[in-house]
Structure formats: C-alpha cells, structure tokens
Amino acid sequence: MTTAPLAAAVSAPTPSPSPMPRYIRMHDNDNVAIVVNDGGLPAGAVFGDGLVLREAVPQGHKVALVDIAAGAPVLRYNVAIGTAARALAAGSWIAEAEVVMPAARGLENLPVGTRGQQALEPLEGYTFEGYRNADGSVGTRNILAITTTVQCVAGVVEHAVARIKAELLPKYPNVDDVVGLEHTYGCGVAIDAPGAEIPIRTVRNISMNPNFGGQAMLVSLGCEKLQPARLFPKGSIPIANNGGEVAHVCLQDQAHVGFMSMVASIMQTADRQLAQLDLRRRETCPASELVVGMQCGGSDAFSGVTANPALGFATDLLVRAGATVMFSETTEVRDGIDQLTARAASPAVAEAMIAQMAWYDAYLTRGGVDRSANTTPGNKKGGLSNIVEKAMGSIVKSGSSAISGVLAPGEKLTRKGLIYAATPASDFICGTLQLAAGMNLHVFTTGRGTPYGLAAVPVIKVATRTELAKRWHDLMDLDAGTIASGEASIADVGWELFHMLLAVASGRKTWAEQWKLHNALVLFNPAPVT
Amino acid sequence: MTTAPLAAAVSAPTPSPSPMPRYIRMHDNDNVAIVVNDGGLPAGAVFGDGLVLREAVPQGHKVALVDIAAGAPVLRYNVAIGTAARALAAGSWIAEAEVVMPAARGLENLPVGTRGQQALEPLEGYTFEGYRNADGSVGTRNILAITTTVQCVAGVVEHAVARIKAELLPKYPNVDDVVGLEHTYGCGVAIDAPGAEIPIRTVRNISMNPNFGGQAMLVSLGCEKLQPARLFPKGSIPIANNGGEVAHVCLQDQAHVGFMSMVASIMQTADRQLAQLDLRRRETCPASELVVGMQCGGSDAFSGVTANPALGFATDLLVRAGATVMFSETTEVRDGIDQLTARAASPAVAEAMIAQMAWYDAYLTRGGVDRSANTTPGNKKGGLSNIVEKAMGSIVKSGSSAISGVLAPGEKLTRKGLIYAATPASDFICGTLQLAAGMNLHVFTTGRGTPYGLAAVPVIKVATRTELAKRWHDLMDLDAGTIASGEASIADVGWELFHMLLAVASGRKTWAEQWKLHNALVLFNPAPVT
Secondary structure (H helix, E strand, O other): OOOOOHHHHOOOOOOOOOOOOOEEOOOOOOOEEEEOOOOOEOOOOEOOOOOEOOOOEOOOOEEEOOOEOOOOEEEEOOEEEEEEOOOEOOOOEEOHHHEEOOOOOOOOOOOOOOOOOOOOOOOOOOEEEEEEOOOOOEEOOOEEEEEEOOHHHHHHHHHHHHHHHHHHHHHOOOOOEEEEEOOOOOOOEOOOOOOOHHHHHHHHHHHOOHHHOOOOEEEEOOOOOOOHHHHOOOOOOOOOOHHHOOEEEEOOOOOOOOHHHHHHHHHHHHHHHHHHHOOOOOEEEEHHHOEEEEEEOOOOOOOOOOHHHHHHHHHHHHHHOOOEEEEOOHHHOHHHHHHHHHOEOOHHHHHHHHHHHHHHHHHHHHOOOOHHHOOOHHHHHOOOOOHHHHHHHHHHHHOOOOEEEEEOOOOOOOOOEEEEEOOOOOHHHHHHHHHHHOOOEEEEEEOOOOOOOOOOOOEEEEEOOHHHHHHOOOOOOEEOOHHHHOOOOHHHHHHHHHHHHHHHHOOOOOHHHHHOOOOOOOOOOOOOEO | OOOOOHHHHOOOOOOOOOOOOOEEOOOOOOOEEEEOOOOOEOOOOEOOOOOEOOOOEOOOOEEEOOOEOOOOEEEEOOEEEEEEOOOEOOOOEEOHHHEEOOOOOOOOOOOOOOOOOOOOOOOOOOEEEEEEOOOOOEEOOOEEEEEEOOHHHHHHHHHHHHHHHHHHHHHOOOOOEEEEEOOOOOOOEOOOOOOOHHHHHHHHHHHOOHHHOOOOEEEEOOOOOOOHHHHOOOOOOOOOOHHHOOEEEEOOOOOOOOHHHHHHHHHHHHHHHHHHHOOOOOEEEEHHHOEEEEEEOOOOOOOOOOHHHHHHHHHHHHHHOOOEEEEOOHHHOHHHHHHHHHOEOOHHHHHHHHHHHHHHHHHHHHOOOOHHHOOOHHHHHOOOOOHHHHHHHHHHHHOOOOEEEEEOOOOOOOOOEEEEEOOOOOHHHHHHHHHHHOOOEEEEEEOOOOOOOOOOOOEEEEEOOHHHHHHOOOOOOEEOOHHHHOOOOHHHHHHHHHHHHHHHHOOOOOHHHHHOOOOOOOOOOOOOEO
C-alpha cells in the first residue's frame, strides 16, 4: 500500500516558536495528521494552511485534514488504520472511538520481494572499540554472567554475586560487572510440551551472548527438570573456557556441606572465570560487528514520527556498514505483514516471516484474544487509536533495506543485515530474546517514558518528544523530539544515533548503566506450568 | 480406596544401627516398600523379616515385598500407583519402568463427605506473639512492601529499596524489612483474556498480606496496562493507611523531573509508611490466627514417609487449634481427588475442588500435556515412579481433618480450617499464590534439598532425610529423617514442628531469613503475552 519511503513523506515543519499550531502529516495521501504542540490545542486553533480545529485536540492525537465520510478509510502513513465510525468534518478530533479497526490482513497471497531489493550503498570506515571473542563475535562490555538452570538457586546466586562484586571484582579491573542470569523457568513447568524449546534455548543462547566472552558459568540445583545436560548439550555451543566445558556448580552436590560451602564453591569458580575475562582488551572493530536489537515501549503517536523514523535511518546506516540489526514485536508488525514480505530478500525469508505471524495468531487465538490485545492505556492516551496505527509507527524502525533473515523466539543469529527476530512485544520478553539472539547493543524508543534497562547489554533510550527528554534528562540518552519541533531532520537525528551507537559500543555509559537500572530477564514460555 | 489414616499404617520401625537393612511399608495392604538405608542396599541384603534383595536398590526406591504378577496393581499407601509392567519376584527393585501409570481418575461420581467428618478434638492454650492488624488479620513479621504495577518500574524500585534500607530503615527499629514486590506482569500481556484475572488479583491480594500491616504502597509507571485503578478498585480492599487510599508514586507524573526526583518521591512516601509500621507491636495471639501455607519441593520417596506425615500431624494440631492451613499443588493432588472429595466438609466444597481439577486438566490439555508432566528427574532419582506415587506422598501433608474450603488461584482466604488453595505445583508460583491467600507462615518439605525462601513470610524448611538435614545444616530448619531411622515418631516430629511454628511466628528467624535467601514472586498467568 505504501508507495514512497515514509521518511520522505513527512511534511517539512517550519522552525517556529511552540505556540503556533502545528501538525505532522506522514504521507501526502493521508487525510489525518497529528497535533504537535505541547499540551495539545484548543478548539478554534488555526493551522498555517488555514485548517481550523472544531474541538480541542490533545498532543499527539489526530485531526481530520479534510471531511471524511462515514465508513471511509482513515489514512495515516498512507495506510488505512481503520474506517470512520461516522462522518468527520475537517478540523475534528479523531478520538479512538471514531476509528473502526479493520480485520487483520490474511496471510495468503502476500507480495514477496517487490521492495527494497536494490542493495543500499555500502558505508565504510566506521569502527568501534570492542572485545573480540574466540567465536568471532564481538562484545561491547566485559561481563561475568552466571547462568542458572532454575529459580530455586536464585537466592544463593544473588548472595554469591553480591560477594563476588565486593570481594573479587576489584581484583580484575578489566571486567565491567558480574550478572546473575536468574529466571523463573527450570522446574514446575511442562518441559516436554510444545513450545518448551523456546525458554530452554533462550537461556542457553543468552549464556553465549558476546558480552560474556564465551566464559559460560552455570549454577544448578540438582533435581530440577532443566538439567545442565539439557540446557547445554555436549558440543552444541562454542565455549572458550575449560576446554569446552561449562564451569558448573551444583548445589545438591554431596561435597557441599552447608550454605557457606555452596557460596565458596561459586566464588572459587567465579574467580577463575574472572581471571580469564580480565585478559580481554578492547580492539578496533568495524561497525559491521555491531548487533543492534531495536524495541519501542510506552509508545505514543510521536513514536512513528520522530524516534522510530530516526532509528530507521540509523538502521539503514548500520545495514550499509554491514552490521546486524534486529526488529521484533510480532503483534506490532502483524498489520504491516504485506510491507515486510515485500521487503523479504528471498521467498524463504517471506515464508519464515509468515510462519512466525501464523504461529503467533494461533497462540493468541488459543488464549482467546487477537493482536488488538497489544495496545495499552498509555498508547491510547498518547494518540494511538489501535494496533494498526501503532504497527505502522513501529515498523518504521526497520528502515528501507531488504530483510535478510528471520529468527524464531530464542534462536541465535546466523547472518548479518536486517533481521526480523520474532518476539512478543512485551519489553522484557523482547529484550530477553534479543539477548539470546546475540545483540551487543540495544536501542529503545519511548514516548510515554520508561526507565528500562538490561544488566547484560547497554540500552540507549530515545525519547520521541523533547518535553519527555527534558523532564527525564538523566534517563533519556537521545532526544528525537527535535524532529517534531523542526530543529532537526530525521537524517540529523539518525546520524546522531549512529555515532552514539559507536560510542556506547566502545564503552561510553548510557543513563541506565549509570544508575544500574536493570529489568528482569523474562522468558517466553508458551507451554503450561505444572 | 484408602481405608485407614496413613499415619497409623506406617510400620513401626525398630530403633537400630543404620547398617541393618530396613524398609518402610506405608500400609498393611502394600505389596511394595521403600529402602531406608543411606546409600541404598546391595543385592543379597536380608531384611529382618527374611526378605532377600534380588538386586541392588537405591535409597528411597521400592522393593517388591511379595511376588507381583505382570499387570497386577503395585500398591503403596494402599493405592494402586500403577500396574506391574512384567512379573516381579519378591525382593526385586521396582524401577520407574516397571510401573505402568494408570489414567487419571475421572471427575464424575466421586465420594463426597464420607471421611474426616467427625470434628477433631479442640486444642486450646497455644499462643504466639504477633502483630494484629486493623482488619483482624495477624502478621508474623513487620514489613514495608512496595507493590508494583509493572516490571518497567523494577529497576527504579530496586534502587529505591536499597536506599530505604540503608537510610530510612535504621530509624524504625520495630520494622523488620523493606520488600519490593517486583513481578514480570503488568504490560505486554493480554489483560482482558480469559484467566488474566488470576495474576491481577494475585498482585492485589499479596499487597494485603498480614505481614504488611495494611500499609499498601504502590509504584506505577503511568502508561501500563495494569493501571492502579484496575489493580486496586476503589473500596475493594481494606487498607489501614491514608484514609483508605493506597500510597502511590507514579513515575510518569509530570512532577518528577529526573530519576533522582522519582527516587526521592518513593523515599518520602516510604518514610511515612515506615513511621506507621513502626507503631506496630507484637501482642499475644491465639494459635488460631496462624495462616500456614504448606508446600513440598524437590520431593523424594521419603517425603511421603517422614516430612509430609509429620506435617500432616502438625496440620491436625493447627486445625484443632482453630488455625488456617492451606495445601495446594493441583497436579500433586489430582490423583487423589477421591480421597479429597471424601473429606470435603460439604458438597459445595467437593464441587469447588472438582471444578479446580477440571480447570487444570483443561489448561494442561490446551498446552498439549497432562498431569504426568509434573515429575522431575530428582523425584525419579529419589524413588518416585510417577505422579500417582508423588501425589499420595504429597496429600499426606493435609492430615486427617475435613476440608473446609477451596480457593481459586490468587484468591484471598475468607474462612479458617483446612483449605485447598488450588495452585500449580511450581514452588515459586505456589508460594506466591499462598502469599496472596494471606499466609503468615510457610512450611516447605524437601527431600533432594532446596534453598527456597520468600522475602515476605518466614519459610520453615523440613528435610525428609537426616543425611540432608546434616549436610545442609544451615539451610534446613527441621529434620524429619528421624522418623525413618526410628529415633522419633511422626507425632514427635509433628509436635516439634507445631512448637517451631509458634516460635517462628513470634519472631524466631528461620535459616532462609538468617541468610536473606529470597526467591522471586512468580505470577500464574494462564493468558497469552502480547
């Protein structure tokens, strides 16, 4: 449906003092636009083109640019985000109830490989300082990770990690941090049920994240369902240390007499791992070694206007530089599946994408819901009428290049370029699955604001609005709101983000790292608990 | 099927030095028994009654007491835990593969109220020192809990809790601890799907746990699906503080400029809450105010012989004293549903129990499994052949009284006595749901050993074997292995546990509290994520 790159379709805003009423239309064909002004606009406000507001419209909410007949399509991003529930005169506020959501696009007869097939011009000469691993991957941080088989050991691991940080880490100045990979899986779960392979491979692959240097260390209980041999089948994973063996402490080992003996055993093992990690040094690596996971959370109508288009621009730069970029969140791309298959690098990629959508459709149906369960009160308050509108703004992150691969949830990357990593849209689950895929850098765009962070990988947070960036001055790493105010172009902010990615990859701390704000690893387990 | 109380059916062991081969038969009708000796017994070992082992049998594993024909029932607890896969001569090891598991008992035509209907003799005069709350409930600890709507706020809450503990808690000597109630729910979930009410009411009801003194405090993000008004509908819950309002900090409030302002706001609110909690004083309360949640985890064949029967004895004491005792773990009682309906205090209680079983059967079927997905490698290593055998050993915890009520997952208790609180068997989910029900004391029996603990309620851990109790001397609070060795009777250990419950309720620390070993809150969410 979309015929021109969206970045080009943003009506160029005139730099002006904020009181002047302004809207942003995403595409020339759109019959609605969103109000830019902080605090929204009152009835009677007059835009530069003479359009008069018939009623007050909150910031980020939509105004009808022309008369829209009842039942006619409401067009944003040159896509019908729904049909008008009643006749809407030009200048009307298009509130959530005015837009009737269309049924999901079927998964048959989708266009394949009709767009984005011309290779983008290579971008050369950009580098960062990273930690190169034995398996060829590159870390952006140097972290000792302690994998766990089961939630049972979490209390002991937490105790041990606190002591390792206090007593051992100071001896190893080249190691950044120690992280316990605690999760709620491992026992009390139907471990042979359909779908159970997802959480298991997620834990396995997270342990191999490039930031952990191939020094896998495991704490298990002993009697749990997720046995170490099931988590790490022999020979299935590249491990640098211990001659290919995972360094392993089992709490139920007869050798452990008492709690202190368990802690001592974990600390001794950690000491050996830290000594190995401490040998790592940053070296100059090409930008092609970046593996960037992208997400949005707490989205508003500006997400698809400022932060996500800028991120899409940076995505194109990264892909041109030969890097890997993942976009995700199945329910947030479902309504744009035709755009995505059109950009598939091959019919196999299009088929894989369709298979992931079909799997998720079935998963939601089994639970009695559909993709419309995605949108939040905050999305709606921020002006997003429904999941179709949200999806259009979300997909913009993926830029314009061909999609070169698809990952099922929890799988590890095997190729570079723009990848669709199928995940739920839940911020924590998506981040956890992108960690498993092998991301070494995370970009998170937000309109409403979230203090999101991960312990294992730096998270760059991009605000969609300047007001949020100013208010959360010590949580937001980049302000994309300058695009809405006309102070900067999408390309300006895209380049700024690209340079920030290289700097953070080289060791510059993000705000979430500064404050040590970490969210939990949350595994995607579509199977029952027992 | 079972005709006599199991406690009475345990063959009385003769006190003897451990090298003498010994077995325990649970009921006179049983044709199998379990080997008691540490390290198991070799082929040729001769028991006191002349039975000779035909092959080596590991500790806790079953030996055939008589010749069992192929297809004949294998009887333990006077229940057919399965049928013999082939002819088994007396003295044979009954390994897992020798027992063919029966189909689950249907849920029709179950006996109702045919057992345990005679009221147990009242037990009077037992008290503990507890914190009485405005709503009549009694706490065993005095804790400031900070509820969260969503995982997004977890990093900020964790940061704030660390500062509250360091900077504020020392000012309030009568407050034991500060606990952030972090969880993975709240957004990225299908919040209107069937079953979504379970995680929501769980978070709501945990906030009202008696140990938190009715001083509910909430940190929310702002744009999340689980809005504060949905978590705490007006007037739906008894709150002591702020004139019935939950003390609430919303991170997206425009008033918060920067991260430090959020932390300051949480700390100011916590300071006011702590001042109220600091006024609480322990007072003498009857044992009837105890609300004990029971669980087993890392079970072995001794669980149903030592720790769980002793716990069942203590359960009867508690019920006689007028207290509330919850047993749980649906997949671990499913195979004994006929025993439970027979003990229902009314047809309504039996029907509620059957409804919970049917719901869980359907939930597992939807996920492509059945109740046999419960057993773990550790269970089997410990001698439990299948879920039927495990269930018989698990149900023993419930003692012999009538079952007076049933709770659906996440519901709050409304009556005293012996309650079936329907939960998954997952240790963390079960514990989390029992917290929501209102438990103020937790008993956890374990055979393989687990360092399980909860931040909100003291957990008394009971070892099924003396070897484990000795090896984990600073993690296990009570050794029930003395029952197997003949040093103590079930009644002895049951009384010891009862007195320990009163002492811990009055402030004595458990080992998990000593080491601050805490597991995560894990919500039961049968609905999809988005």
